[in-house]
Amino acid sequence: MSADTIRFNKLTIPDWSSFQIAIVKTDQPSIHRALLKMEHWHQLPSESVMKYYYDKLHLCVQADSNMSSSMIIHYLIKGLNDSLLPHVIFRHPATANDFLYIAQDEETILLALNYLSYALPNARIRYPNEDMHMDHQVNVVKRPINVNRRFFIWQHY
Structure with missing residues:
Protein backbone atom coordinates (compact mmCIF):
# COMPACT_ATOMS: atom_id res chain seq x y z
CA MET A 1 0.00 0.00 0.00
CA SER A 2 1.53 3.30 -1.02
CA ALA A 3 1.70 6.46 1.09
CA ASP A 4 -0.65 8.25 -1.34
CA THR A 5 -3.26 5.53 -0.95
CA ILE A 6 -3.12 5.90 2.83
CA ARG A 7 -3.36 9.71 2.61
CA PHE A 8 -6.38 9.61 0.30
CA ASN A 9 -8.15 6.94 2.36
CA LYS A 10 -7.63 8.30 5.89
CA LEU A 11 -11.34 8.67 6.41
CA THR A 12 -12.12 5.06 5.39
CA ILE A 13 -9.45 3.59 7.72
CA PRO A 14 -10.55 4.62 11.23
CA ASP A 15 -8.47 2.19 13.34
CA TRP A 16 -5.45 -0.13 13.34
CA SER A 17 -7.36 -3.36 12.55
CA SER A 18 -9.03 -1.71 9.53
CA PHE A 19 -5.60 -0.56 8.39
CA GLN A 20 -4.23 -4.12 8.67
CA ILE A 21 -7.17 -5.53 6.71
CA ALA A 22 -6.68 -2.89 4.00
CA ILE A 23 -3.00 -3.78 3.68
CA VAL A 24 -3.78 -7.51 3.41
CA LYS A 25 -6.42 -6.81 0.75
CA THR A 26 -3.93 -4.68 -1.17
CA ASP A 27 -1.21 -7.35 -0.99
CA GLN A 28 -3.46 -10.30 -1.85
CA PRO A 29 -3.50 -9.71 -5.61
CA SER A 30 0.31 -9.66 -5.73
CA ILE A 31 0.50 -12.87 -3.64
CA HIS A 32 -2.16 -14.43 -5.83
CA ARG A 33 -0.23 -13.39 -8.96
CA ALA A 34 2.98 -14.85 -7.51
CA LEU A 35 1.20 -18.15 -6.74
CA LEU A 36 -0.23 -18.34 -10.25
CA LYS A 37 3.10 -17.47 -11.83
CA MET A 38 4.87 -20.07 -9.68
CA GLU A 39 2.35 -22.79 -10.55
CA HIS A 40 2.52 -22.10 -14.28
CA TRP A 41 6.29 -21.55 -14.51
CA PRO A 121 28.34 -42.48 -37.38
CA ASN A 122 31.93 -42.79 -38.65
CA ALA A 123 33.43 -40.40 -36.12
CA ARG A 124 35.54 -42.07 -33.44
CA ILE A 125 35.42 -40.91 -29.87
CA ARG A 126 38.93 -40.92 -28.43
CA TYR A 127 39.31 -42.17 -24.87
CA PRO A 128 42.26 -41.25 -22.61
CA ASN A 129 43.86 -44.72 -22.64
CA GLU A 130 43.38 -45.19 -26.38
CA ASP A 131 46.94 -44.14 -27.10
CA MET A 132 48.22 -47.51 -25.86
CA HIS A 133 49.35 -49.86 -28.61
CA MET A 134 47.11 -52.88 -28.86
CA ASP A 135 47.85 -55.99 -30.86
CA HIS A 136 44.53 -56.92 -32.50
CA GLN A 137 45.87 -60.36 -33.47
CA VAL A 138 45.84 -61.54 -29.86
CA ASN A 139 42.74 -63.51 -28.82
CA VAL A 140 41.14 -62.98 -25.44
CA VAL A 141 41.16 -66.02 -23.17
CA LYS A 142 38.72 -66.21 -20.27
CA ARG A 143 39.19 -68.02 -17.01
CA PRO A 144 36.98 -70.94 -16.00
CA ILE A 145 33.58 -70.08 -14.53
CA ASN A 146 33.98 -72.23 -11.41
CA VAL A 147 37.48 -73.33 -10.44
CA ASN A 148 36.31 -75.37 -7.41
CA ARG A 149 34.58 -78.03 -9.50
CA ARG A 150 36.42 -81.07 -10.88
CA PHE A 151 35.30 -80.46 -14.40
CA PHE A 152 35.88 -76.99 -15.58
CA ILE A 153 33.31 -75.23 -17.68
CA TRP A 154 35.18 -73.00 -20.06
CA GLN A 155 33.62 -70.04 -21.74
CA HIS A 156 33.90 -70.04 -25.49
CA TYR A 157 33.35 -67.25 -27.96
Whole structure:
Protein backbone atom coordinates (compact mmCIF):
# COMPACT_ATOMS: atom_id res chain seq x y z
CA MET A 1 0.00 0.00 0.00
CA SER A 2 1.53 3.30 -1.02
CA ALA A 3 1.70 6.46 1.09
CA ASP A 4 -0.65 8.25 -1.34
CA THR A 5 -3.26 5.53 -0.95
CA ILE A 6 -3.12 5.90 2.83
CA ARG A 7 -3.36 9.71 2.61
CA PHE A 8 -6.38 9.61 0.30
CA ASN A 9 -8.15 6.94 2.36
CA LYS A 10 -7.63 8.30 5.89
CA LEU A 11 -11.34 8.67 6.41
CA THR A 12 -12.12 5.06 5.39
CA ILE A 13 -9.45 3.59 7.72
CA PRO A 14 -10.55 4.62 11.23
CA ASP A 15 -8.47 2.19 13.34
CA TRP A 16 -5.45 -0.13 13.34
CA SER A 17 -7.36 -3.36 12.55
CA SER A 18 -9.03 -1.71 9.53
CA PHE A 19 -5.60 -0.56 8.39
CA GLN A 20 -4.23 -4.12 8.67
CA ILE A 21 -7.17 -5.53 6.71
CA ALA A 22 -6.68 -2.89 4.00
CA ILE A 23 -3.00 -3.78 3.68
CA VAL A 24 -3.78 -7.51 3.41
CA LYS A 25 -6.42 -6.81 0.75
CA THR A 26 -3.93 -4.68 -1.17
CA ASP A 27 -1.21 -7.35 -0.99
CA GLN A 28 -3.46 -10.30 -1.85
CA PRO A 29 -3.50 -9.71 -5.61
CA SER A 30 0.31 -9.66 -5.73
CA ILE A 31 0.50 -12.87 -3.64
CA HIS A 32 -2.16 -14.43 -5.83
CA ARG A 33 -0.23 -13.39 -8.96
CA ALA A 34 2.98 -14.85 -7.51
CA LEU A 35 1.20 -18.15 -6.74
CA LEU A 36 -0.23 -18.34 -10.25
CA LYS A 37 3.10 -17.47 -11.83
CA MET A 38 4.87 -20.07 -9.68
CA GLU A 39 2.35 -22.79 -10.55
CA HIS A 40 2.52 -22.10 -14.28
CA TRP A 41 6.29 -21.55 -14.51
CA HIS A 42 7.91 -24.28 -16.64
CA GLN A 43 11.50 -24.88 -17.60
CA LEU A 44 12.16 -23.76 -21.15
CA PRO A 45 13.82 -26.28 -23.51
CA SER A 46 17.02 -24.21 -23.69
CA GLU A 47 16.99 -23.19 -20.01
CA SER A 48 19.54 -24.78 -17.68
CA VAL A 49 18.39 -26.59 -14.56
CA MET A 50 20.28 -24.10 -12.39
CA LYS A 51 18.54 -21.05 -13.88
CA TYR A 52 15.13 -22.76 -13.66
CA TYR A 53 15.81 -23.78 -10.05
CA TYR A 54 16.74 -20.29 -8.84
CA ASP A 55 13.88 -18.60 -10.76
CA LYS A 56 11.30 -21.05 -9.42
CA LEU A 57 12.73 -20.90 -5.89
CA HIS A 58 12.48 -17.10 -5.99
CA LEU A 59 8.81 -17.38 -7.00
CA CYS A 60 8.16 -19.86 -4.16
CA VAL A 61 9.64 -17.44 -1.62
CA GLN A 62 7.60 -14.56 -3.10
CA ALA A 63 4.40 -16.57 -2.84
CA ASP A 64 5.07 -17.90 0.68
CA SER A 65 8.25 -17.14 2.59
CA ASN A 66 7.47 -20.02 5.00
CA MET A 67 6.74 -22.62 2.32
CA SER A 68 7.66 -26.14 3.41
CA SER A 69 10.49 -28.02 1.75
CA SER A 70 8.11 -30.66 0.40
CA MET A 71 5.93 -27.99 -1.24
CA ILE A 72 8.98 -26.32 -2.79
CA ILE A 73 10.08 -29.68 -4.22
CA HIS A 74 6.53 -30.26 -5.48
CA TYR A 75 6.54 -26.95 -7.37
CA LEU A 76 10.09 -27.49 -8.66
CA ILE A 77 9.16 -30.91 -10.04
CA LYS A 78 5.85 -29.61 -11.42
CA GLY A 79 7.53 -27.30 -13.93
CA LEU A 80 10.59 -29.38 -14.75
CA ASN A 81 11.40 -30.29 -18.35
CA ASP A 82 9.59 -33.49 -19.43
CA SER A 83 12.84 -35.22 -20.41
CA LEU A 84 14.23 -34.82 -16.86
CA LEU A 85 11.02 -35.32 -14.91
CA PRO A 86 10.88 -39.14 -14.55
CA HIS A 87 14.59 -39.38 -13.73
CA VAL A 88 14.40 -36.76 -10.96
CA ILE A 89 11.19 -38.24 -9.49
CA PHE A 90 12.78 -41.70 -9.47
CA ARG A 91 15.65 -40.44 -7.31
CA HIS A 92 13.32 -38.90 -4.65
CA PRO A 93 14.90 -35.54 -3.77
CA ALA A 94 14.32 -34.78 -0.06
CA THR A 95 15.36 -31.12 -0.06
CA ALA A 96 15.56 -28.30 -2.57
CA ASN A 97 19.35 -28.73 -2.66
CA ASP A 98 18.91 -32.45 -3.37
CA PHE A 99 16.59 -31.51 -6.21
CA LEU A 100 19.21 -29.19 -7.71
CA TYR A 101 21.99 -31.79 -7.40
CA ILE A 102 19.87 -34.60 -8.88
CA ALA A 103 18.40 -32.48 -11.68
CA GLN A 104 21.83 -31.17 -12.70
CA ASP A 105 23.21 -34.70 -12.65
CA GLU A 106 20.39 -35.95 -14.89
CA GLU A 107 20.77 -32.90 -17.15
CA THR A 108 24.47 -33.73 -17.62
CA ILE A 109 23.65 -37.34 -18.47
CA LEU A 110 21.01 -36.31 -21.02
CA LEU A 111 23.35 -33.78 -22.62
CA ALA A 112 26.05 -36.46 -22.94
CA LEU A 113 23.58 -38.93 -24.46
CA ASN A 114 22.32 -36.31 -26.90
CA TYR A 115 25.90 -35.50 -27.88
CA LEU A 116 26.66 -39.17 -28.52
CA SER A 117 23.47 -39.71 -30.52
CA TYR A 118 24.18 -36.71 -32.75
CA ALA A 119 27.82 -37.67 -33.34
CA LEU A 120 28.63 -38.71 -36.88
CA PRO A 121 28.34 -42.48 -37.38
CA ASN A 122 31.93 -42.79 -38.65
CA ALA A 123 33.43 -40.40 -36.12
CA ARG A 124 35.54 -42.07 -33.44
CA ILE A 125 35.42 -40.91 -29.87
CA ARG A 126 38.93 -40.92 -28.43
CA TYR A 127 39.31 -42.17 -24.87
CA PRO A 128 42.26 -41.25 -22.61
CA ASN A 129 43.86 -44.72 -22.64
CA GLU A 130 43.38 -45.19 -26.38
CA ASP A 131 46.94 -44.14 -27.10
CA MET A 132 48.22 -47.51 -25.86
CA HIS A 133 49.35 -49.86 -28.61
CA MET A 134 47.11 -52.88 -28.86
CA ASP A 135 47.85 -55.99 -30.86
CA HIS A 136 44.53 -56.92 -32.50
CA GLN A 137 45.87 -60.36 -33.47
CA VAL A 138 45.84 -61.54 -29.86
CA ASN A 139 42.74 -63.51 -28.82
CA VAL A 140 41.14 -62.98 -25.44
CA VAL A 141 41.16 -66.02 -23.17
CA LYS A 142 38.72 -66.21 -20.27
CA ARG A 143 39.19 -68.02 -17.01
CA PRO A 144 36.98 -70.94 -16.00
CA ILE A 145 33.58 -70.08 -14.53
CA ASN A 146 33.98 -72.23 -11.41
CA VAL A 147 37.48 -73.33 -10.44
CA ASN A 148 36.31 -75.37 -7.41
CA ARG A 149 34.58 -78.03 -9.50
CA ARG A 150 36.42 -81.07 -10.88
CA PHE A 151 35.30 -80.46 -14.40
CA PHE A 152 35.88 -76.99 -15.58
CA ILE A 153 33.31 -75.23 -17.68
CA TRP A 154 35.18 -73.00 -20.06
CA GLN A 155 33.62 -70.04 -21.74
CA HIS A 156 33.90 -70.04 -25.49
CA TYR A 157 33.35 -67.25 -27.96
